[in-house]
Amino acid sequence: MQANPIESKEIAETADQYLTFLLGDGEYGVEILKVQEIKSWGPYTPLPNSPDYLLGVINLRGAIVPIIDLRKKFSLPVVEYKSTTAIIIVHVESDEQVRVVGLVVDLVSDVYHLSQDAIQDDVDLSASLHGSYIRGLGQIDNKMVILINLEPVIASSLEGLPEGALS
Amino acid sequence: MEDDDLEELKLMFLEECLENIELLEQGLMRMGEGDSSADTLNEVFRAAHSIKGGAASFGYQPMSELTHHMETLLDEMRAERRAVVESDVDLLFAGLDIVQTILEDSRSGDAGDHEKRLETQAKLEASVVNGSGADPAADSSGNTTATDTTEPVADVAPDWTLSFVPDREFLKRGNDPLLLLREVARLGPLEIKPDCTDLPAWADYDPALCYLQWSGELRGGVPEAEIREIFEWVEDDCKLDITAIPVPDTDVPAAIQTSAESPVSDAPAATGAPGKKPEKPAAAKEGAAKSGGGESSTIRIATDKIDQLINMVGELVITQSMLSRVGDSADPIDVQELRERLADLEHHTRDLQESVMQVRMLPISSAFSRLPRLVRDLSKKLDKDVELVMEGGTTELDKTVLERMVDPLVHLVRNSLDHGLETPDERTAANKSVTGVLELSARQESGNVIIEIKDDGRGINCEKILGKAREKGIVHPDDDLSDDQINQLIFAPGFSTAEQISDVSGRGVGMDVVRRNIVDLGGRVHVHSKFGTGTTVEIKLPLSLAILDGQLVRIAEQVFVIPILSIVETMELAQTEFTTLPGAGDVCRFRGVYLPTIDVAQQFELNAPEPARMVVIVETHKQRCGLLVDDILGQQQVVIKPLERNYKPVEGLAGATIMSDGAVALILDPNGFKQDTALSEAA
Numbered sequence A: 001m002q003a004n005p006i007e008s009k010e011i012a013e014t015a016d017q018y019l020t021f022l023l024g025d026g027e028y029g030v031e032i033l034k035v036q037e038i039k040s041w042g043p044y045t046p047l048p049n050s051p052d053y054l055l056g057v058i059n060l061r062g063a064i065v066p067i068i069d070l071r072k073k074f075s076l077p078v079v080e081y082k083s084t085t086a087i088i089i090v091h092v093e094s095d096e097q098v099r100v101v102g103l104v105v106d107l108v109s110d111v112y113h114l115s116q117d118a119i120q121d122d123v124d125l126s127a128s129l130h131g132s133y134i135r136g137l138g139q140i141d142n143k144m145v146i147l148i149n150l151e152p153v154i155a156s157s158l159e160g161l162p163e164g165a166l167s
Numbered sequence B: 001m002e003d004d005d006l007e008e009l010k011l012m013f014l015e016e017c018l019e020n021i022e023l024l025e026q027g028l029m030r031m032g033e034g035d036s037s038a039d040t041l042n043e044v045f046r047a048a049h050s051i052k053g054g055a056a057s058f059g060y061q062p063m064s065e066l067t068h069h070m071e072t073l074l075d076e077m078r079a080e081r082r083a084v085v086e087s088d089v090d091l092l093f094a095g096l097d098i099v100q101t102i103l104e105d106s107r108s109g110d111a112g113d114h115e116k117r118l119e120t121q122a123k124l125e126a127s128v129v130n131g132s133g134a135d136p137a138a139d140s141s142g143n144t145t146a147t148d149t150t151e152p153v154a155d156v157a158p159d160w161t162l163s164f165v166p167d168r169e170f171l172k173r174g175n176d177p178l179l180l181l182r183e184v185a186r187l188g189p190l191e192i193k194p195d196c197t198d199l200p201a202w203a204d205y206d207p208a209l210c211y212l213q214w215s216g217e218l219r220g221g222v223p224e225a226e227i228r229e230i231f232e233w234v235e236d237d238c239k240l241d242i243t244a245i246p247v248p249d250t251d252v253p254a255a256i257q258t259s260a261e262s263p264v265s266d267a268p269a270a271t272g273a274p275g276k277k278p279e280k281p282a283a284a285k286e287g288a289a290k291s292g293g294g295e296s297s298t299i300r301i302a303t304d305k306i307d308q309l310i311n312m313v314g315e316l317v318i319t320q321s322m323l324s325r326v327g328d329s330a331d332p333i334d335v336q337e338l339r340e341r342l343a344d345l346e347h348h349t350r351d352l353q354e355s356v357m358q359v360r361m362l363p364i365s366s367a368f369s370r371l372p373r374l375v376r377d378l379s380k381k382l383d384k385d386v387e388l389v390m391e392g393g394t395t396e397l398d399k400t401v402l403e404r405m406v407d408p409l410v411h412l413v414r415n416s417l418d419h420g421l422e423t424p425d426e427r428t429a430a431n432k433s434v435t436g437v438l439e440l441s442a443r444q445e446s447g448n449v450i451i452e453i454k455d456d457g458r459g460i461n462c463e464k465i466l467g468k469a470r471e472k473g474i475v476h477p478d479d480d481l482s483d484d485q486i487n488q489l490i491f492a493p494g495f496s497t498a499e500q501i502s503d504v505s506g507r508g509v510g511m512d513v514v515r516r517n518i519v520d521l522g523g524r525v526h527v528h529s530k531f532g533t534g535t536t537v538e539i540k541l542p543l544s545l546a547i548l549d550g551q552l553v554r555i556a557e558q559v560f561v562i563p564i565l566s567i568v569e570t571m572e573l574a575q576t577e578f579t580t581l582p583g584a585g586d587v588c589r590f591r592g593v594y595l596p597t598i599d600v601a602q603q604f605e606l607n608a609p610e611p612a613r614m615v616v617i618v619e620t621h622k623q624r625c626g627l628l629v630d631d632i633l634g635q636q637q638v639v640i641k642p643l644e645r646n647y648k649p650v651e652g653l654a655g656a657t658i659m660s661d662g663a664v665a666l667i668l669d670p671n672g673f674k675q676d677t678a679l680s681e682a683a
Helices: A003-016 A150-158 B001-033 B038-057 B063-077 B086-108 B113-134 B178-188 B226-238 B283-292 B303-329 B336-359 B371-382 B399-420 B422-429 B461-471 B481-489 B509-520 B676-680
Strands: A016-022 A026-031 A035-038 A056-061 A063-071 A087-093 A097-105 A106-114 A134-138 A143-148 B159-166 B190-195 B213-218 B238-245 B361-364 B387-390 B396-398 B436-445 B446-454 B524-530 B534-542 B547-555 B558-563 B567-572 B578-583 B585-590 B593-599 B614-619 B624-629 B633-638 B653-658 B664-668
Touching: A003 B624, A016 A087, A016 A097, A016 A143, A026 B001, A026 B461, A035 A106, A056 A097, A063 A150, A063 B213, A063 B226, A063 B653, A087 A106, A087 B558, A134 B226, B001 B038, B001 B086, B001 B371, B001 B567, B038 B063, B038 B524, B063 B113, B086 B113, B113 B567, B159 B226, B178 B190, B178 B213, B178 B226, B213 B303, B303 B633, B336 B361, B371 B387, B371 B399, B371 B481, B396 B399, B399 B446, B399 B509, B399 B534, B446 B653, B461 B481, B509 B593, B547 B664, B558 B633, B614 B633, B633 B653, B633 B664
Parallel strands: A026 A143, A063 A097, B387 B436, B558 B664, B593 B624
Antiparallel strands: A016 A026, A016 A106, A035 A087, A056 A063, A087 A097, A134 A143, B159 B213, B159 B238, B190 B213, B361 B396, B436 B446, B446 B534, B524 B534, B547 B558, B547 B633, B567 B614, B578 B585, B585 B593, B614 B624, B653 B664
């Protein structure tokens, strides 16, 4: 099968796109190709014997999907869930298996196109606790977007490690 | 790509082999019981033949050699040239065992026991030669290659001219003309020439098609059947003419078209027939399918595809019940029509779900079928006279449950034979008939399958068991147990009362593993026994692993599901003797025994506004235990969804399910709790 040149160009373009969301004052972005859908906030079932940032599970059309409160995961101050609270459903490969996980965020913001040179990825964040979670810093109209590295965020959550064990 | 195809075909062959081995075994069992009807012999012969053919085409030389000899012996019997005698049946069994070993070895990649095979092979051969009584075969050279023939031939077989014209698509079906011709060459001196006239111009040449044909002469007096046999697997894919070269003093039939008679070689659908009966529905069905144009009545489907189907239907059921709720709450005048259609939808979805679940169900006879052999072998070994009676083989059970029940069943049957049933002398002394009876039965009962293994042996000696249990510290010296409670002690870990450890049973690792396997499947096991008259082991299993009958309970404002099958009893906490042992957790008294009690809310770190009111007594691996809950709600069938699909297994949970309102409810796993009370440590 030969790659369709137009198709692959489209993929290349989408690959540069990021869905951004707010957690407090900060704007964060995830690769749009890993986003499956966005769900409005609703009831969930808490899971026992799990870290506190793992809120519980929801029913996503019959699939049992765990949801992670990113504020708690990133040790940000906790706020009440409100009408703008949303769950971004992402799929990530972990343990050779595609897993579907929901990320609870304050507000879904926008979709940006960010070329590789607009991303600064040489910021030394190793000193910070969540360094490996951050893929780089994007610059959009004098605004900074923190681009998240989904895999380590999800992997560490699914292993159920308490935050801080990974550094 | 082609390698993958071959690999897949190989796997199919191995699967088919298993089916054929089963058929062979069942048939041999019947032969051992004195059934020498043509049907049985033919069936056994066909099974051996299919294994042989497949083994040869996939390069399992040892297997094909061995089955060849089995087949030769069977063929003799089939042709009524020799009687079916016990020693031959034993020999065939021995051969079958080796085929099975080779099969297992080839799956695991081991080399296998060569010597034993050769030995059995030689014995089979010897039996054919001695037993046949007729003149030894013309070319029986005594070595053990796949092609040597010991079949006595009445007439001197002539030489043959062969014409072999493969179809264009011959290669695409995974056939190799060269291999076939080589095989023919092993029968005798072969002169063969290819005919290349059909070869197209280079530009039009498609390497995937077969343009060649062959013709030649085979000498050495090979029986025609042997030549045909080589081509048997490809007879629909080629045109084969075998013509005798006239020999002055024999008259043999001239050219016979391959289509004239076609020996059945397909692997038949294996299940269905209860092992002990001589009439054979599966074989009959197979015959019908054959005459109906070679269509197969079964189809192989990967289990994960079926599971996906089951999942989707489960979703449909949930969506449907959500719609019903919406319909029920709407204005009745506006939505009369909607409600009726919703009722239809409900009906259809339930039917659909039932049918889809049915796909995974297999008759229990496929697990029972290997037991007659076991009983036959063991009773010989133990010098006991045993009659095995099996009932309810058509009772259906989920494939996974069935597969995982085989080992426990085998173990329980062994146990009955070894410990339960007495020797003929003992039985005569006890005024019983000399032949012990072992009854196996299966039946469906209110959404569960009940399997019973019943013997009329010596029964369980309660005194002895209790003494042993006290000695081993399983039971406290002061505890007073009912006979029924004592009987269940045989399932306790590390418990074995066999005075002598035999290689049949008695290492004390058995019964608790049996129990564990059953409990793992969400089932229960109970033993009833009367000293001197016999023992019955009753196993209760869920019909399926995908769906379970759940008891909904409320714990700290959250709804949880407890599998009904694991529930022994529910009680109000106020009515039980409930005590907290300092530093060792809670216990409650249930029917005279103190059981460890788990505060689920506390273990799950849930905020319970008020203390629990109810206790649910459940069966676990180790022992019974009590789960504290706030409230008992309704009962409901739920679809089990594993948490590890998107997360990971959680201690104390067997999975999750979706309720009719779309919310997720968690299913408790009674085996998953840490039983950290003093009682469970003692056990």
